[in-house]
Every structure is written in structure tokens, then in C-alpha cells.
Amino acid sequence: MDPSAEKDLIREGDNPDITAERRRATFPVGKMAAFIHGGDEKLQRRREILAFVESVPAFQDPIPVEFMSREERCDNNARKAVAMTDNTDAIDGSDFFGEGMYYQSLIMGRDLHAMSLHYVMFVPTLQGQTDDEQLDEWLTLAIARGILGTYAQTELGHGTNLSRLETTATYDPKTEEFVLNSPTVTAAKWWPGSLGKSSNYAVVVAQLYTRGKCHGPHPFIVQLRDEETHLPLQGIRLGDIGPKFGINGGDNGYLLFDNLRIPRRNMLMRYSKVLPDGEYVAPKHSKLGYGTMVFVRSVMIRDQAMQLAAAATIAIRYSAVRRQGEMNPENGEVQILDYQTQQYRLLPQLAKALVFLFAASEVRDLYLQVTEQLTTGNTELLPELHALSSGLKSVVSWEVAQGIEQCRMACGGHGYSHASGLPEAYGYAVGGCTYEGENIVMLLQVARFLMKVADNVQSGSPKLADIAAYIGQKPRKRSAFVSGESTPLRTLVADFEHIARQQVFAAFTLLSANQKRMAPELAWNATSVELCRASRLHVKTNLVKTYMRRVAQCQDPQLKPVLEDLGRLFALDALTHHASALKTDGYLSDAQFDAMKQGLYCLLQKLRPNAVALVDSLDFCDRELHSVLGRRDGNVYPALLQWAQQSQLNKTEVLPTFEKYLGPMMKDARSKL
């Protein structure tokens, strides 16, 4: 069947409330899903991949993962990971952002596993950093799964500031070996995924010393465990770092070296080299090491967007079947989705999810373009990709985390249960605010770029990257905003550009003033809250523009108005949260601001009837959502009861606590009365 011909997801036996929602949609779900996921063919492939995953016994969980202990979870994940990589023929591996990520998320859920870092960091690092001979030696072995690796950079006492990593790799020309050492406790490698128990190899980043001189951090390939017994090698101490907020099926690890010797050729030598006699050869280009980092951030943005999309799906479907409170006593209790406060909590999350997904597609396209260019040595687009992915990573991960929590709380008490899937989604997603570049650090990197732009503009030589061209444009005096519900998106974009530009120059002015009073780094620090604000507004401005470009490609008269309304909702929601900036210098009047808020409330009402159809269009299957509240069929209550009965504590009617503590206590008390 042509997937986009699918009218909706109505089946017999569904909760009547959710069926009624699906019947009132103004567009066919299949068409919207095809637009979101890139066409009918992509949608068809999703169906095929799902059917395959459902059919392989090794991909199934014996019990839902939330009832497993950490040990059970790691075991289950390792088992599934091997089966998953045994069966990669089922997908088009070259479409990692599409088929690859979908396949993995269907099988692994919101978790990492024994082989996550092998594929996301170890293999890409080998691809990017080995010379040809090393590539032959290591890459084939790694891709064949003959060894399992991870990437060990962050240390117990050192994250963001790479130059202060403490692990040393000291070259010994006598034996032509490097000696790896952890001189302090804070030098312990800490956090690498799959390091604790699963990997037997790692790329280790250490300070390179040769001929008595430090040349800064460099990557080395290091065997950690015996290939046959899996016991740690002599000179190595390592283990799991313990339970975390989320992702507990992964064995993030620690690693300490006690003067471990590795051959000279275990240094990854594509860019820098140490010759047998100890001579250090510096790299020709310094920017070439970015590859893996921007890859991971690009993947993250899509992954994060999907988490928010899933949370919005769960909460909106549940809000359609949950009835509570009365507005008109004759009509019984109302669907909680009819409350304005509930719409205000949920519908902007749906809009954000879509805006972020479209931004993720753009980053993916840019990433693929850059990768293509890099094969010919062209690094032109790399800085742009780096700036774009850093800023997006920061804004998206924060908004996603906040949004998931809004979705969770909007489900009331049931959102607090692991049955909802939402605590797990939050724990998983919120990590993204910290790993792969802490968000504040990322925003300040973007701010460096913006301050250069501001400097160029002010000094009258505006050679600006496309992404920042608006900063050089002359500001408008007044917002063209009239009324919210049908404002053209370009008016809202102009408002975004205005406040982003204004904040960029406000920060620039403050920075300049501070620079007159103090040392550059202190001035930067004293401006940093304002700098972060500038970066956030810049990123949000670009998010709205990206969304507009994507929606402009839609020609379908059923889809286009709904997509435009979602864009308006995203923009108005964000703009009303930045109203103070809009009101500066009278750019937006009080009356215009009131109209913005009223426009927002009207949009909530207008989008309300399509809410369920819109989340249906995100095309999550029940397996991927993994949520009793988000079930397609809306039959949440019997399913909650069934889910609860699997609780760890329900294996016996009476817990040992009764016989050991509570029973004797009560009996004793009763005997004395």
C-alpha cells in the first residue's frame, strides 16, 4: 500500500475518544508523515524495518526494560547489540541518519549498549585519524567486530579544557614505545561509554611527551583487556562508574594507567607523527580533527528532536483520552486536552519537535556535504558546520529537556510512573545538555563568532557568513506585527532577527566597555550571561528560518496551512518569552504584545482539533514510544494495570519485610494493648 494514502490510524477496539480525534483531522496522516520523513519511499522503508525488527526473536525484551536491574539491563543490551549488528543487511547503512537511527532506536530504546561507542566514536576516529597503514591494521578489525573500542578523552578532573588533560604518553626511543601514565586520581579517564566492562580497546587521548617536550593532547590506540579472557591488562585499572540519571544499560567507565607501554605505531598518525628517534612532526592542518565531533553533534540533534517528538506524542494522545473536570455538566468530564493550560503546555512542544527535526535534516545535509568535500581536502564548510552544530546542540538539548518535562508533568501522576516512558526519556535526553560540549561552553563559542561579526559590521567591513547576514542589516524601528493568528511567518522572522541583532550589539557594547576596564578574559567573563543570550537568540532566529524554508517546499493545500500554523505557534511562543527584548526602544508596543498573546491563544484553539493527527504523523510505533500512556489505541487504563502487575515487588503477595520487620512490630504492639 502507498503509505501516504493511509487516512489515519483508526482500528476497531480503540478508545472512542482517540478515534473521534482522528476523525476530525483536516489532513491525511499518511501525507503529513511522508512530508515530515522525506517522502513515501522513506515511510515505506520505516514500515519494512519495523516489520523486520518485530520478526527477529533476538531483538525482543523478555520483560520491559524498566523492570530490570542494571546488571540485567546491560546483559539484555549486549545481547541485542550483537544481534542488531549481525543483521545490518536489513538496513541501508549509508543512510545512518534515517534507517540506521530508526533501526537502532527500535531495538535499543533510550539507552546505550556495549557497542555504542564503538560505532559512534571508535570507528569514526580510526577512519579520521589513522594513516594508511594503521587504517589497514585497525579499521578492518574494528569494522568486522574483531575488537570493541571506545574513545577515552574526558578525565575525572578535566572535561572542556583539553589542554589540561593529565594522562601522559611519554615516548621512549630505546624501546620505541610510549609509556601511558595517570599521574593523579584526577587523571583517571572518566565517563567514556562502554569503557567499564565491554570494550577491549580504546582510543586514548593523552599529553604527548617526546624529547622532554610536551606537544599537547594526541590520540593513541590502546588495548585494555586480554582478547581471550577479557581481563584487564597489567598496568590498567578500569571499571564501571556507577548508576546515572539515565542510560543505565550503558557501562560508562573509568580507566587508570600505571606506566603502561604501547608500541610507537599505536599513536594515530594521520596528522601528527613521532618518528622512531623521537622527533615530533606537527600536522599540516589543525582543523581536520573536527570530523567525529560534528558527526556526533549532528546525530544528537536529530536524536534529541525525536525524544521531544515522542514525548509530545505520548502526552497529547494521553490528554485526548484522559477526562477530568467539568466545563458543561451535561457533557460529563472533559478531555484534558481541552484545557487552555494543557494546550499551552503541550502544543508548543509539538511545534518545537517539528522545528528541531527540520533543523536536524539541514545539519545532516550540511554534514554529508562537508564529508564529501573533505575527501578532496576541502575544509571550507567545516567551520560553518561546527558553529551551526554547536549552537543548535545547545539550544535544542535544553529545549528538548524542558519540553519533555512539560509533557511529563502534563500527564499528572501517571507521567511520574516509568509506565509513561517519560522519566526515561528525560533522563536520556537531558544528558545531552552536558555531554559533547557543555551547553554554556557551546553558547560562548557561538558568541565568539557573533562578536567577530559585530566587530566586522561596526568597523564597516561586513564580510558575513550567510547565517549571520541579518546582523549586518539595518534595524527596523517598529515591528510589523499586527495580529497573531495569521501573521506571515516572515514578519515573525523579522522580529526574531531584530531582537537577536539587538542583543548581539548590546553584548558587544558591554564587552567593549568591560574591555576598557579589565583584562580581555575578565571582560569576556563579565559579559558572559549577555553573550549567552545573544547566542540563544541567534540560534532561535535560525531555527525559525530553517523551518520556513522547509515549509516553503510544501505545496500540498491540506498540509501547508497546518505546518504554517505550527511555525507561527513556535515563533509566537518563543517571542512572547522574549517580550522584554521586543519592547526595548518601543520596537513592539504593549498593544502589539497583547495581540501576540491573543494570537497565541487563538492558535492553540485552531491547532487543537489536529493535535492527535499531528502526533500520529510523527510516525512513532508503540514499540519505539515505549509508553503505556502513548499507545496508539488509547486504551491506557487496562494497560497500566497490566504493566503494574509486572512490578519487581509483585513477584510475591507478601514481601520479606513483613516477616522480618513489620509483622513482629505490629504483633508486639497489638499484644500490649
Added chain:
Amino acid sequence: MDPSAEKDLIREGDNPDITAERRRATFPVGKMAAFIHGGDEKLQRRREILAFVESVPAFQDPIPVEFMSREERCDNNARKAVAMTDNTDAIDGSDFFGEGMYYQSLIMGRDLHAMSLHYVMFVPTLQGQTDDEQLDEWLTLAIARGILGTYAQTELGHGTNLSRLETTATYDPKTEEFVLNSPTVTAAKWWPGSLGKSSNYAVVVAQLYTRGKCHGPHPFIVQLRDEETHLPLQGIRLGDIGPKFGINGGDNGYLLFDNLRIPRRNMLMRYSKVLPDGEYVAPKHSKLGYGTMVFVRSVMIRDQAMQLAAAATIAIRYSAVRRQGEMNPENGEVQILDYQTQQYRLLPQLAKALVFLFAASEVRDLYLQVTEQLTTGNTELLPELHALSSGLKSVVSWEVAQGIEQCRMACGGHGYSHASGLPEAYGYAVGGCTYEGENIVMLLQVARFLMKVADNVQSGSPKLADIAAYIGQKPRKRSAFVSGESTPLRTLVADFEHIARQQVFAAFTLLSANQKRMAPELAWNATSVELCRASRLHVKTNLVKTYMRRVAQCQDPQLKPVLEDLGRLFALDALTHHASALKTDGYLSDAQFDAMKQGLYCLLQKLRPNAVALVDSLDFCDRELHSVLGRRDGNVYPALLQWAQQSQLNKTEVLPTFEKYLGPMMKDARSKL
């Protein structure tokens, strides 16, 4: 030793960075701690209670709770709960908000246990709702711990809207019994703490039917499990509802009745009665049932405030010992607490914690006053306590949850580990946004009160409660704000009052306009986002005022300026987040707003040197903080390594995953290369 004479918490062997912080404080920690906790005597009692708790072997955890499975955790908690209640002589039980809560949090940490609901809900309900004969029969037994009870009201399909609870209690005059029944799955009692496995009794709220007529929800005491065997009685199905976001040592439960018969006198009859012949006797007063609810909310506000205080302590201490990045290369890496962005994240949380703690004290005092009055039948203050506690519960729980997450993320990667204690604190605290009255519902209750006030003011008959008197005052045209760092707190209070008043009337105007176009409940719904805003601003205004009143009582010249600065920080942080409201009608100019922000940044710098001493003054011991990052001694890195080694996955060097899955996979691949 006189506790307030304590200079600081410096000990030999401490991390030198944290010692240096303590040395630069401008006030003695002991004095500040005494002010915060209500005097030297209270502080002394904290020392004694801590020493006692440390001395009792039964109170100790065999391993840190975060390494336990749910089963182990429930077991450990039940054991400690019995020991805790065996030893209540160690504390002054009449000082529940002080000694009681401290004692419990030292022993139980951030969790519930088998007897939590017994003490927080079951016993207070019996105290409030039984007639004299029932009191004799049940209360003595419950207080002696001869039975364990909980409070079963919420159902799978019903929370906020009590009138639609589905569980029925139908009176049968033939046998003089009530028949309890759960007619549907959605009628299942769901969520009550300690219901799943621990309790053998419960107060059950059910729709009372007699002589064919429904009289609405009423409380009944119901035996759930056999006293000797602890097996569920016939006609009862119950169990644990499964894992949750937090509080997993508690056995929240479900409960279904299949026509269970209980004696007529098991209906709690202090207010309503059913006579033997089935005649229903209605209560004289309808408001008397509030007691338990306001008690729980009052406790919650303090409990929540303490969670944020703990999180701020953890993150600020860690930020003093964590060094990362450079400002002046000669000085090595900087303490991350020196970053403006870090101060901006953390110091407002500290200020909030203190503001909330002082508000909690005021609620406690009001609660005790009301309880005193109720014994003489005087219910005058009850509505005020109810409104105050609902609003505070909502604003405090939300701000606390947000604040804990800011603290957690400010600790970077280590904040994501359970070693930090912060994921657990968040999971524990954020539940408070939902239970005991969902936050949005609470805000809308406060809004009902505010709309009445606005109506009174506009109709010229302003008989206003103290708490809302400012709403009747004439608004100022312009803010008196000049510069932030030393603005008198009363100027900031005036600004708060202005925006709260303005929003109350804005919501009132919108509501009136909507009422002309639609039915009252629809108009209310169409105004509800604006109504919630009014409630939040009203509560925040009162928080600032409460804080001011408390600080006005401080006469110590070393403490007072610091406390005032914290109040300013709280106010400026909140006001700058409501800048759009301040700018309406030109009340605050752009220049004043810029001055506010600069004032805020100056305050951060000014408070920075006292940051560690301030969190020291909150008087958490390491046991209560339960955080490797928050340790008094600042020696976090060796402690992290030691903590990690206890991980569940580190019991063996090699996990079974190697032999079962990963080993064969790698061996097979290597053999083929």
C-alpha cells in the same frame, strides 16, 4: 560548645580551595546557621540528633542506597522505619517541622518507606475524621503501630476531580454493612504510598450510597490484609504500581474491591453519619476536612525548600573545588564558581532556598495557629492557610525542581551521576509539582481568590485579606528603581506588587470580556493561562515580603547585609525574568531595566566570596546531603573513584556478557580475518 560560636567548618586535610573559601567569609557560619534555623538551641538539638542517628547501627545503610535494587531498597527502608519509630524518644515529637523532619531525613534520605503514609496521612485522618468512639478503637491501635495504614483516594482514572471518584460504598441495612466495589478498571485506587505491600489497613474514599441515593465521597476504614499472614483479604486485589521517576523505596500501590463488606461503623463519622437504618446525616460544617491536606502541604513546602538548599550546597561546594579553563594563564585553571555564568546559575538558587525556607516557617506558624484554633471550633484562619499553602506549594515545588536541575547541570558530567545525589533529589522533589494538588490546578484555585479580590476592588467594596491588600492600592506610574546593588528591598517589593496587581487586573479584564462571549466555565478556561500568571506573581510578591519581614528581625551587623543582598538577588533575578510586565505602560524604562541587570551581575560578584560560607550555614551534614560532590571536606575526586568501585557492575572483573555474547562475536570475526 555554643554552636553559633563556630567560626567555620575548616578541618585539617580538607581541599585547600574550600578552606580558602571558608577563610574569606565576612560572617561566622555558626551565627548565620543559628539565624536560619531559629536559634542556638535548635542548632544544638540538630547536633544531638545527628550524633544519635550516627550512633544507632540499625539506622545505617549497608551500601549506599543508589546501588540497591528496588527490592533491596524497600527492605532496607522498612527495616530503618521500624528502628526509627522505635527510637522516637530521641526527638521532641511535638516539633515535627523541626526535629521530626530532620530526624527522618537523616535516616530515610530522599525516599518514602513502609510507614510514611501511616504517619503523614492515616493517623492524621483518623485524628480528624473519627468520632470519639472510633477514635478510641482505631487511633490508639494506629499510634501504637498495631496496624499500618495509608490513605486511598486517587484512582487510576480520577485525581483532581473528587466528585467523579468511582469506588462505591453502598449501605446494606439488612446486615448493617457497606459494600465496597470497584465497578471499572478506572476505579482502581492508584498511587497511595505504602499501599502496595506494606499497609494492612487504609482509609478509603468512596462514593457513599444509601437508600438509593449518592451522597458523594466519604472516608471509610478498611482492612486490606490479614493481620497474621499479611495476605490480601478476599474481595481485595492490590499490589505495587511499579517503578517511578523517584522515591523507589516506597511501595505506592493499587487496590480493587470486589464487593467487599465492611461494618457500618467503619465509615469515619465525625462529620457525616449513616444511621443503622440507612438514614444519611449530613455534616454541619463543610470546611473541616481540610486539616490533613494543609498539614501535608505545609510539610511539603519546608521539605521542598530543603531539597533546593541541599542542591545549592552540593553545587556551590563542588564549584569551589572544580577548576577548569583559564582566565589568567599564570594563575592556572580557575574555580568554576568564578565564572559569571556559573554564579548566575547557582547563586539565585541559594537565594531561593532561603526565601522558601523562611516562607515555610511562616506557613508552619500559621498551621500551628490554625490547629490551635480548630480545637475550639474556630475555623477563621483556615481559608487563608488553604490559599497560602496552595499557592506556595505550586510556586515553590516548580522553582525547586527547576533550581535543582540548574544545580545539577552546573556540576557538568558529574552532576549526571548518582554520586552527586542530584538526580535523586530532582526525582524526589519534582513529584511535588504533581502530588497533593497538581500545580496548575492549585494556581487556578488561587486565581479564583484573586478574581474575587479584583471584583471587590473594582466594585469599590475592598474588604481584602491582608495577603491581598496591595491589590486594592493605587498603582504607581513609574518604578522607583535606580540602581540594583543597593536598592532598598521595599522598592523591589513595590515593583513586585505593581506587576502582580497589573496582571491580576489584566486577567480580570480578559475574563470579563470572555464572559460576555461565552459560558462562565468556557470564559474561565479561555483566560486560564493569564490567570495562572496572576497567581504566580501574587505568590512571588508574598515570598519577597515574607523574606523582608524575616530579615527585618535580624539585628546582627555581620549577617544582615548579606541576608539583604540575598533578598535583592532573589528579587532582581525574578524581576528581570518578568521584565516585559515591568515595561508595560512605561512603568520601567529600558535604562532602568539595564540597571537592574547590571545590579544583578554586581550582586553575583558581591555574594561570590560568601557563597561557600552561606551554604555551610544551611547546616547540612554529609549524611543528609548524601553527595560525593557536596562533601564538607571538598575532597571529591578520590571519593568519586571510591564510590564508583561499589557499582553493581564491578562485582566481577568480567561480566557474563563477555562469555555469552561479545567474546564469541569477536573471536569469530578475528578468526575470519
